[in-house]
Amino acid sequence: MSGGGGKSEDVTVGFRYYMGLHMAVCHGPVDEVSALIVGDRLAWSGSVTANATISVNAPNLFGGEEKEGGIQGSLDVAMGGPAQVVNSYLQARIGGVVPAFRGVLALIYRGGLVACNNPYIKKWAVKVKRITQGWGPDGVWYSAKAEVPSVGMNPAHIIYQCLTNKSWGMGYPTSIIDSASFTTAADALYAEGFGLNLLWNQQARIEDFVLDVASHINATVYVRPDTGQFALKLIRDDYVPGSLPALSPI
Numbered sequence: 001m002s003g004g005g006g007k008s009e010d011v012t013v014g015f016r017y018y019m020g021l022h023m024a025v026c027h028g029p030v031d032e033v034s035a036l037i038v039g040d041r042l043a044w045s046g047s048v049t050a051n052a053t054i055s056v057n058a059p060n061l062f063g064g065e066e067k068e069g070g071i072q073g074s075l076d077v078a079m080g081g082p083a084q085v086v087n088s089y090l091q092a093r094i095g096g097v098v099p100a101f102r103g104v105l106a107l108i109y110r111g112g113l114v115a116c117n118n119p120y121i122k123k124w125a126v127k128v129k130r131i132t133q134g135w136g137p138d139g140v141w142y143s144a145k146a147e148v149p150s151v152g153m154n155p156a157h158i159i160y161q162c163l164t165n166k167s168w169g170m171g172y173p174t175s176i177i178d179s180a181s182f183t184t185a186a187d188a189l190y191a192e193g194f195g196l197n198l199l200w201n202q203q204a205r206i207e208d209f210v211l212d213v214a215s216h217i218n219a220t221v222y223v224r225p226d227t228g229q230f231a232l233k234l235i236r237d238d239y240v241p242g243s244l245p246a247l248s249p250i
Contacts, residue, residue, distance in 0.1 A: 014065060014116060014117045015116065015117060015119075016065070016069065016113060016115075016116050017069070017113070017114050017115045017116065017119055018073075018111055018112060018113055018114065019109070019111065019112075019114045019121070020089070020093060020108075020109060020110060020111040021107070021108070021109040021114075021124075022090060022106065022107075022108050022109075023106060023107045023108075023109075023124060024101070024104050024105075024106050025104075025105040025106060025107060025126055025128065026104070026105050026128060026130070027080075027103065027104065027105070027130075027134060027167065027168055028078075028079050028080025028081070028102075028103060028104050028105035028106075028133075028134065029079035029080050029081045029105065029130075029133045029134060030079060030105050030128050030129065030130040030133050030134065031049065031129045031130055031131050031132055031133050032047055032048065032049050032128070032129040033047075033048040033077050033105070033126060033127070033128055034046065034047055034048075034127045034128075034129065035126065035127035036056060036071075036075070036107075036124070036125075036126055036127075037124070037125040037126070037127070038058075038061065038071050038122050038123070038124050038125075039061070039062060039122030039123060040123070041058075041061050041062070043056055043058045043061055043070075043071045044056045044057075044058065044075075048077045050079060051076075051077060051078055051079050051081070051084065052076075052077050053074055053075065053076050053077075054074070054075050054077060055073075055074060055075075056071050056072060056073055056074070056075050056112065057072055058070045058071045058072065059071070059072040059113060062115065062116075062118075062122070064116070065116050065117075067116070067117065068115055068116055068117055068118045069113060069114075069115045069116025069117065069118075070113065070115075070116075071112065071113060071114065072112055072113040073109060073110060073111065073112015073113055074109075074110040074112060075107055075108070075109050075110070075112075076089065076107070076108040076109075076110065077105075077107060078101060078104075078105070078106045078107070078108060079105055079133075080101060080102050080103050080104045080105050080106065081102065082102055084100045084101070084102050085100055086098050086099070086100050087100075087101070087108050089108055089110045089111075090108060103167070105128065107124075107126065130153075131146050131147045131152075131153045131157070132146055132147070135161065135165075136165070136166065136167075138174070140157075141157065141160050141161070141164075141174075141182075142157065142182075142183060142186055145157075145186045145187060145189075145190045147195070148189070148190055148193060148194065148195030151193055151194070151195030152195030152196050152197040153195055153196060153197070154186050154189055154190060154194075154195060155189055155194065155195070155196050155213050155216065155217045155219075156182050156183075156185040156186035156189055156232060157186065158196060158198070158213050159182075159210055159213055159214065159221060159232060160177065160182055160232075162206055162209060162210050162213075163177060163210070163230055164177065168202070168206075169206060170206060170207075172230070176228070176229050176230060177229060177230050178224055178227065178229040178230060178231040178232075181231040181232050181233060182231075182232050185219065185232045185233070185234050188234055188236070189217060189234070194217060196213065196216060196217075198212075198213065214232075217234065218234065218235045218236075219232060219233060219234045219235060220232075220233050220235065
């Protein structure tokens with residue numbers, strides 16, 4: 001940016017900063033990308049459910065050219081599906097052999113405006129929903145109750161996937177899961193309208209994350225002594241005290 005008057009030469013009064021960015025967000029693919037937040041401000045909102053290029057047009061997000069500019073440019077949303085091809089922008093910029101980055105949700109910002117006057121890039125964040133995607137070749141377990149409408153993911157499904165996912169979870173075979181108990185819990189949580197929206201990163205143990213989810217829903221995850229399978233039991237007022245067995249010293 002420059003300014004001047006009369007016969008004097010133009011004088012630079014500020015700068016625009018442009019940059020290409022490649023940001024790995026999380027394990028992919030995901031169900032939906034619905035918002036881009038930069039510097040704690042909403043830069044874009046919408047609904048992307050497959051690989052797409054979106055236009056981010058928020059040049060005044062941080063006050064425009066008189067202050068710190070904004071965000072303006074093209075952004076590729078790469079879901080990371082198994083058939084994803086190499087991104088053309090990354091190929092052109094990096095050259096040589098470039099991976100397709102399958103299995104990772106990524107954002108590729110194609111050299112757009114990132115700021116004015118202030119050379120420091122603000123924090124970028126993205127709003128993501130992943131409920132039915134990323135379950136592997138067998139697909140989502142019990143898809144009818146996987147999403148609690150307008151709330152989030154069914155916690156029984158979160159625990160089930162943590163136990164069985166072979167990429168980032170514990171990798172147990174589905175045969176070691178007591179499907180009946182998980183189905184019963186999923187039905188109850190769905191009826192209660194009890195969904196969760198949680199972030200897990202690998203700085204915390206997956207076992208601790210499972211216990212955290214169980215704590216949220218007041219449940220216990222245990223191994224059945226008769227089958228050796230993982231079972232899920234919600235702690236609810238769903239029993240008659242007089243029907244409980246009485247245990248006493250021999």
